[in-house]
Amino acid sequence: MNIxxxxxxASNAIRLNRTRAFLTMLGIIIGxxxxxxxxxxxxxxxxxxxxNISSMGSNMLTIRPGAxxxxxxxxxxxxxxxxxMEDYEAIRDEAQLVTNVSPMxxxxxxxIHGANNWPTSIYGISPEYLAIKVWGLKExxxxxxxxxxSNAKVAVLGQTxxxxxxxxxxxxxxxxxxFNSIPFKVIGVLEEKGESTFGQDQDDVIMAPYTAVQKRxxxxxxxxxxxxxxxxxxxxxxxVEEISGILRENHxxxxxxxxxxxxxxxxxxxxxxxxTSEMLxxxxxxxxxxxxxxGGIGIMNIxxxxxxxxxxxxxxxMAVGARGNDILMQFLIEAVLISIxxxxxxxxxxxxxxxxxxxxxxxxxxxxxxxxxxxxxxCTITGIFFGWYPARKASSLDPITALRYE
Numbered sequence: 508m509n510i511x512x513x514x515x516x517a518s519n520a521i522r523l524n525r526t527r528a529f530l531t532m533l534g535i536i537i538g539x540x541x542x543x544x545x546x547x548x549x550x551x552x553x554x555x556x557x558x559n560i561s562s563m564g565s566n567m568l569t570i571r572p573g574a575x576x577x578x579x580x581x582x583x584x585x586x587x588x589x590x591x592m593e594d595y596e597a598i599r600d601e602a603q604l605v606t607n608v609s610p611m612x613x614x615x616x617x618x619i620h621g622a623n624n625w626p627t628s629i630y631g632i633s634p635e636y637l638a639i640k641v642w643g644l645k646e647x648x649x650x651x652x653x654x655x656x657s658n659a660k661v662a663v664l665g666q667t668x669x670x671x672x673x674x675x676x677x678x679x680x681x682x683x684x685x686f687n688s689i690p691f692k693v694i695g696v697l698e699e700k701g702e703s704t705f706g707q708d709q710d711d712v713i714m715a716p717y718t719a720v721q722k723r724x725x726x727x728x729x730x731x732x733x734x735x736x737x738x739x740x741x742x743x744x745x746x747v748e749e750i751s752g753i754l755r756e757n758h759x760x761x762x763x764x765x766x767x768x769x770x771x772x773x774x775x776x777x778x779x780x781x782x783t784s785e786m787l788x789x790x791x792x793x794x795x796x797x798x799x800x801x802g803g804i805g806i807m808n809i810x811x812x813x814x815x816x817x818x819x820x821x822x823x824x825m826a827v828g829a830r831g832n833d834i835l836m837q838f839l840i841e842a843v844l845i846s847i848x849x850x851x852x853x854x855x856x857x858x859x860x861x862x863x864x865x866x867x868x869x870x871x872x873x874x875x876x877x878x879x880x881x882x883x884x885x886c887t888i889t890g891i892f893f894g895w896y897p898a899r900k901a902s903s904l905d906p907i908t909a910l911r912y913e
Contacts (some may be wrong), residue, residue: 511865513836513837513840516837517763517840521844521845527860530805531809531845532802532848532852533802534802534805535790535799535802535845535846535849535850535886535889536849536850537853538796538797538798538799538853539849539853540853540854540856540858541795542546542878542885543860543861543874543878543879544795545788545791545792545795546878547861547864547872547873547874547875548604548610548788548791548861549785549787549792550873551865551871551872551873552871553785554873555871562590566606566737566739566742566743567639567640567735567736568737568747568772569732569734569771570594570598570734570735570750570754570768571731571732571769571771572731572767572768573765573766573808589758589768590729590732590733591729593757594754594757594768594886595608595733596752597754598750602749602750604742604749605735605738605749605750605845606736606738607635607736608635608733609635609636609717609733609735610717610728610732611632611633611636611731611732611733611734612631612717613628613629613731614687614720614725615628616724617686617687618668618684618713619684619685619686620683623672623673624672625672626672628713629662629686629720630712630713631718631719631721632714632715632717632734633655633669633716634650634655639736643698643699644696645666646678647663649663649796650695650716655716658716658718658719659716660689661693661719662691662692662694663693663696663697664693664695664697664712664713665696665714666697667708667711671845672684673705675906680695681694685854686724691713691719696802717730735750743773744772744786747770748769751766751768754766754768755868785895799886803889803892806890806894807894807896810838810894810897810898811897814897814900814901821834835901837898837901838902839894841894842890846887846889847887849886853882854879857882858874873900
């Protein structure tokens, strides 16, 4: 018996028991829909993480003090004073794979204007910081190298600070605010950035010349960090190596000495968050796949019942010349058809569920072709695996015994 006839027989058998076949498919439908939706959410979260971190400056490199030993006690990075202006100048002058470099110091405190006040942070940076962070100005101007050299008390405000210190909507340009009792003249307002990947409000910030923050607010001459941008995203890791070599030489570290600094690229941050997201996605898919196993068991159960119900039919087919392999293929094709049909419905259900999640929950989603292909492959394997035993049992029936079956 050829394969086309076997498919027709299997299709007719499913059509005669539509309700039972659909109920059998439910486990497959739910499993496939769940797998597609979970993979879409996982892929969407990874893309969202990459885009959010890239918006902070995809080529950005961050240099921070490293943990070190002092008096036999290991110090935390916040206690180390291993980054200096000489380090910043060495990176600026010697690094070939870096385009912009900025020192950075910061402090938290209260910003005040008139009767309004707001708890925020002030960052002491150089003008190159905006290029590194891919950040623009909404109005006004950025302070210059001349103002940095003169320790000028000028500031550029983030939108959140503007909204809270100037709630009447007036322009802050030219106004004077105080930060921890130190007056700063506002010369610019930053474009809005929104929340970062970590849920931090990026607009809740004041930027000022690093020299003014060092001397007027922190009263220290060392740097808390240095930020830079690689010439391209592909060169980020090479830039990390280059900066590490410059700093080791500047700090006079020998081959056996541990680094007293850390250099991070955005790619490392993206990789860390993406791997965490992948682990969660795998976990969710594994849980969703349980539905596929349950659906497969349902197929096995129904096919086994079908064999019992159609024992006389099987005996009759064998009596008129059907071979055991024909009976095997007939029931196996029937199981695979149920599984694939359930898979098709599951794919459309999964795409619909993904759209609903994106629309109502607001979660980022991204449906990939491989998730759909994977679902079909799993469906086919499920149909073959769980349909094999009932089909094999049907093919091994004795024709005479089957014809006598009541």
